[in-house]
Amino acid sequence: MGWEIWGHTWAVNLLQGHLRQGRVRHAYLFCGPNGVGRRTLALCFAQALNCPQPLAPGEPCGTCRTCRQIAQMAHPDLLPVQVESGNTLKVDQVRALQHDLQLAPYESRYRVALLLNMERATISAQNALLKTLEEPPGQAILLLTADTPESLLPTIVSRCEVLRLRPLPxxxxxxxxxxxxxxxxxxxxxxxxxxxxxxxxxxxxxxESERYQDHQRWLQDALYLLGQGRVERFQYIENLSKDRDTFRAALQAWMTLWRDLFLCVSAADVPLTNLAFESALRALAHHLDERQVTYCLAALEQGLAHLDANLNARLLGEILLLGWPYLKPEHVGAPA
Missing domain, CATH: 1.10.8 (Helicase, Ruva Protein; domain 3)
Known part of the structure; x- marks a missing residue:
């Protein structure tokens, strides 16, 4: 079994080297975009740290009770910390973790703290974690995940071994x-x-077929809205913005669409993200210019940041759609 990781061979080799050489750091930060494998790599490392019957040094078996429980985030010596409510990771969660890390491991060599999506931790939560990073308990290892190191306090990053994971070709x-x-x-x-x-x-x-279908539907809706007026756009946003998580997912889908349009308008020799919409997007690009597309893409990126800062979702959506160009309906295509 071993490390069930697609890609990131260099990261696996680095972590195995630390284990085999007895140079395990007290804290690791796994960075990269959503879905790149941050949590999976962290859990495999936790298995390698605590597997009671490894296939070889640094090579977890993946099948014992310890490995199975860690994979399910249900092992007593694995302490997951993640966003529960309010869209942020709070200082009380970090303080509870600090208390738990002072206890000796129940049955394994290490107590492993897994702090997921640390970019969503409040500043007070990050500051609270500094004490543990500066004076870690002897039998504790901290594994953090985040989108980028720049989204965390520099004092957090400087106390971790940073692994930047890149998407696969x-x-x-x-x-x-x-x-x-x-x-x-x-x-x-x-x-x-x-x-x-x-x-x-x-x-x-x-x-998750619904996730795929939702993504495709949001792209179709975006193309439709480009051929509609302000009233139709506002009515659409009124319904979409009622659920913040759904609204965030739609904005992320729209970002991929406007990125593709930017590639089409600029005639970049780069494959598109939404291949099912390629013909429609290339046709639409003839009715847009680079300035319009760049503006919409930047506005969506800023809109996601404002949504995470708890700005009014409906107002945010209305402002975004007001900035989109108004096209003739016949210029807005649909996927073949």
Whole structure:
């Protein structure tokens, strides 16, 4: 079994080297985009740290009770900390973790703290964690995940071993999906591009049909709205913005659409993300200019940041759609 990781061979080799040489750090920070494999790699490392019957030094068996429980985040010596409510990771959660880390491991060599999506931790929560990073308990290892190191306090990052995970080339991921999941080559290629080379995201699109269908529907809605006036756009946003998580997912889908349009308008020799919409997007690009597309893409990126800062979702959506160009309905195509 061993490390069940697609790609990131260099990261696996680095972590195995630390284990084999007895140079395990007290804290690791796994960075990269959503679905790239941050949590999966962290859990595999936790298995390697505590597997009672490793296949070789640094090589967990993956099948024993300890490995299975860690994979399910249900092991007594694995302490997961993640966003529960309010869209942030709070200082009380960090303080509870600090108390638990002072206890000796129940049955394994290490107590492993797994802090997921640390970019969503409040400043007070990050500051509280500093004390543990500066004076870690002897039998505790902290594993943090975040989108980028820059989203955390520099004092947090400086006390961690940082591993920056990159998406796989879509062609490589498509081949893995075909070989490992028996997905047809055409579907694997679409999923790999749709996920931007992130294995976890590609698998979620494949196994969660609603996620895939929602993404495609939001793209179709965006194309439709480009041919509609202000009243129709406001009515659409009124319904979409009622659920913040759904609204965030729609904005993320729209970002991939406007990125694709930017590639089309600028005639970049780069594959698109939304292959099912390629013909429609290339036709639409003839009615847009680079300035318009750049503005919309930047506004969506800023809109996501404002949504995470708890700004009014409906007002935010109305402002975003007001900034989109108004096109003739016949210029807005649909996927073939």
């Amino acid at each position: 879509p062609a490589d991921l498509a081949l893995i999906l075909t070989q490992e999941r028996d997905i047809s080559p055409d579907q694997a290629r679409e999923l790999a591009h749709l996920a931007g080379g992130c294995p976890g995201l590609a698998l979620r699109f494949y196994t």
